[in-house]
Amino acid sequence: MDRDKFVDMVNDKLKLIRNEYxxxxxxxxEIIGISKKTLVQIEKGRSSLGWTGAVAVCTIFKDSEILQMIFGGDTQDIILSIAFENYDKNYENTMGGKVWWRDVEINGNYRIQQNIISNHYRILDGxxxxxxxxxxxxxxxxxMKELLGDE
Known part of the structure; x- marks a missing residue:
């Protein structure tokens, strides 16, 4: 997934998110910081939130069931992976992949998981x-090799 795909997905669901709330x-x-005219154009598919607007929507509405369904859980992980290309060392607690994740590899105290919706990967510790x-x-x-001391 790249920025354009991410923005398109948020644009496409903006009206549903608005209705959800x-x-x-x-x-x-007002909440997302754009004019009503711009919002209407985005909802009609004639304009776009852009990267910054899409990130703002995902941050403000992080608990949206719509966003969780289209991205497979928390959007912060995806945003950081896209923004930094590869993202390390945030060491945040997760739920361990009970819903949106499948284990790809388990090695020692670490495991690689892949999100079943967005297909991005993450490494979790024990x-x-x-x-x-x-x-x-x-x-x-x-x-993973670095964490296991294989390099």
């Missing part, structure tokens, strides 16, 4: 803390 167009536009995330499996495999 039962906001008027005026209120939604306490289910996120060590690294990326869309690049080669990068994840390299990080």
């Amino acid at each position: 039962d906001f008027t167009q005026d209120r939604m536009a 306490d289910d803390r996120r060590i690294s995330s990326s869309f690049d499996i080669e990068y994840i495999n390299k990080r």
Whole structure:
């Protein structure tokens, strides 16, 4: 997934997110910091939130069931993976992949998981803390070897 795909997915679901929270167009536009006219154009597919707007929507509405369904859980992981290409050392607790993740590899105290919706990867430690995330499996495999002391 790249920035354009991410932005397109948020653009396509913006009206559903607004309806999920039962906001008027005026209120939604105010919350995300755009004009109502721009919001209407985005909802009609004639304009775009852009990267910054899509990130803002995902941050503000991080608990949206719509966003969780289209991205497979928390969007922060995806945003950071896209923004930094490969993201390391945030060490945040996760739920261990109970819903949106499948184990790809388990080695020692670490495991590689892949999101079943977005297909991005992450490495979790034995306490289910996120060590690294990326869309690049080669990068994840390299990080796993580093963590295991194989390099």
